[in-house]
Amino acid sequence: SPQTEEERNRKFPEDIFRLVWQERGWFIYEYTDALPRVFLADSYLVLGDDQSILDRLFDSSHNLRTLVLEKEPSLRIEKANDPGEVRILLYGADEVTIETKTQGNTLLYLSDCYYPGWKAYINGLNVALFRANYAFRAVAVPAGTNYVVFRYEPGSFLWGKRISVVSLVGLVAVLVVLYRRKRNTV
Numbered sequence: 630s631p632q633t634e635e636e637r638n639r640k641f642p643e644d645i646f647r648l649v650w651q652e653r654g655w656f657i658y659e660y661t662d663a664l665p666r667v668f669l670a671d672s673y674l675v676l677g678d679d680q681s682i683l684d685r686l687f688d689s690s691h692n693l694r695t696l697v698l699e700k701e702p703s704l705r706i707e708k709a710n711d712p713g714e715v716r717i718l719l720y721g722a723d724e725v726t727i728e729t730k731t732q733g734n735t736l737l738y739l740s741d742c743y744y745p746g747w748k749a750y751i752n753g754l755n756v757a758l759f760r761a762n763y764a765f766r767a768v769a770v771p772a773g774t775n776y777v778v779f780r781y782e783p784g785s786f787l788w789g790k791r792i793s794v795v796s797l798v799g800l801v802a803v804l805v806v807l808y809r810r811k812r813n814t815v
Contacts, residue, residue, distance in 0.1 A: 641656075646659065647659045664693055668694070669713050669715050669731060669738070670694055670695070672695040675698050675700065676697055679763070700757075706769065707733035707772075709731070712735070713729060714730040715729050718776075726779075727739070728775070736759075738766070739766045739767070739779060742764055746781055746786075751770060757769070766779060
């Protein structure tokens with residue numbers, strides 16, 4: 630049965646939901662309190678096992694902008710009055726490039742899935758990639774302007790690339806040998 634406006638307002642309070650579309654009894658709401666795809670964080674805690682991480686994330690008192698990491702970053706993260714700026718420059722299926730401008734060392738959070746094979750680079754240098762908030766990615770970013778690249782480079786892809794290059798070189802060598810033999814027999 631269709632809900633009354635009062636029932637919808639109780640389920641979807643206007644302070645955190647915004648009605649973006651409605652037609653013939655169908656309603657679509659935007660959750661306005663959602664975390665952005667990418668943000669800078671100066672607050673984190675380290676928990677070592679999956680259950681502890683999940684318990685913390687589902688604790689209603691936990692602020693999701695306080696990242697939960699499995700390991701301590703090697704860079705000392707500094708509390709900042711000004712969080713800095715972050716901007717996505719390129720967003721592709723296997724590469725994401727982000728520009729950061731910060732006063733101090735901070736954590737860059739990307740709400741894309743953490744998965745083996747993803748690598749992180751800051752200004753061209755390979756850096757540690759952290760699993761943040763159980764399933765997402767984060768890197769420790771030094772103060773200043775930086776370009777952070779997340780690139781999917783699984784070992785299987787690199788091996789496939791090497792095998793392809795060796796195969797191509799072998800094919801060219803065989804063709805050269807066959808061409809010379811044919812030329813010498815004529």
